[in-house]
Structure formats: C-alpha cells, structure tokens
Amino acid sequence: xxxEIHIEKLIQNMRPVLNNGEYIxxxxxxxxGIDRNDIVGEFKEKEGTTIILSRQKADTLKxxxxxxxxxITLSVHSSLAATGLTAAVxxxxxxxxxxxxxxxxxxxxxLFVPHNDAQKAISILKxxxxxxDRQ
Numbered sequence: 281x282x283x284e285i286h287i288e289k290l291i292q293n294m295r296p297v298l299n300n301g302e303y304i305x306x307x308x309x310x311x312x313g314i315d316r317n318d319i320v321g322e323f324k325e326k327e328g329t330t331i332i333l334s335r336q337k338a339d340t341l342k343x344x345x346x347x348x349x350x351x352i353t354l355s356v357h358s359s360l361a362a363t364g365l366t367a368a369v370x371x372x373x374x375x376x377x378x379x380x381x382x383x384x385x386x387x388x389x390x391l392f393v394p395h396n397d398a399q400k401a402i403s404i405l406k407x408x409x410x411x412x413d414r415q
Contacts, residue, residue, distance in 0.1 A: 283359035283387065290365045291412040295355035296405040302335035302395050304345035305381070314341065320351070321383050321390075332383070332392070349381070350398030352391040352405070358384070365389060372408045373401055 284290050303320060307328040311319060314331065321332035338345055358365055366382050369391065373380045378401050381392040393401045 283357040283362065285359045285362045287362070287364040287368065288412055290356055290358055290362060291368055291409055293356040294365070294369075294405065294409055296391075296402050296409075297353045297355055298398055298402055299351040299353060301351070303332055303349045303351050303392060304335050304338045304343075305347055305349070305392070306331055306333065306338060306343050306345045308343070348395045349392035350395045350401070352393060352398070352401060354389045354391070354405075357387050358389055360384060360386070368408065369405065372404050376400065376404055378404070 284293070307325075307330050308314075310329050311322055311331055314333070318333060318337045319331055320334070321330075323330045333341075333343070335345075335348055354365075354369070366384070366389065369389070370380045370382065373391075373393065378393055378397045380401075383390045383392070391401070
C-alpha cells in the first residue's frame with residue numbers, strides 16, 4: 281500500500297496525535313542490553329547509536345539524557361517519496377520557537393518536540409491543516 285505524495289493532501293489530512301508519555305534521545309555504543317520492545321526508535325551513527333526511549337525506561341536503566349520530548353504522530357499515511365511535509369511542519373513549529381525532531385517511518389511521520397510545548401505544537405499543526413484545507 282503506497283502512501284500519499286501530494287503535499288496539500290498530506291497537510292490537510294495529517295491529523296496530529298499526541299502519544300502519552302515523555303520520551304528521550306540518548307546515545308550509546310550500541311543497543312545491547314535494552315529490550316527491543318522498549319526502543320521507540322534507533323539509528324546507528326559512526327559516533328554511537330541514537331536510541332529513543334520512554335523517559336521512565338531510561339530512568340530505570342540509568343541512561344543519561346538531556347532532552348525530554350513529547351511524541352506526536354501525524355496519522356496520515358505519507359509516502360517515503362513525498363516532498364515538503366517535513367519542511368512545512370518544521371517551519372510552522374519554528375515560527376513559534378518549537379524545535380522538532382522528525383522520524384519518518386514507513387506509514388507515518390513522527391515528531392518529537394520539547395515536552396513543555398506539546399499542546400502548543402498540536403494546536404499549531406491543527407491550524408496548519410485547517411489553513412491548507414481552506415486553500
């Protein structure tokens with residue numbers, strides 16, 4: 281099943297959903313010793329492996345972190361070949377001084393924003409979707 285590629289449709293139908301909890305990014309030499317079921321995301325870089333975990337799990341495992349995020353899922357099924365969604369979302373949030381770390385997965389895009397800005401980010405994304413809908 282292919283995802284949507286048209287930017288207008290993606291933004292109109294993105295339906296941001298705030299996932300429960302707090303999430304952290306950490307870097308470790310590897311993910312050994314962490315249950316795969318606890319890992320939200322993982323990316324290997326030459327400097328180390330970046331892992332996204334719940335804050336609760338990181339605290340339990342005594343893994344250090346410096347950034348606590350909220351996790352927002354854009355519910356629209358976006359194609360990995362789509363262009364512009366990440367830019368539109370990041371730009372809308374940046375206009376309100378909200379940082380945004382995007383993880384593109386097969387079906388959806390996932391945004392990690394500062395936990396304190398979660399509700400504000402949801403409001404901004406919903407407004408962006410409605411503005412695009414009226415155009």
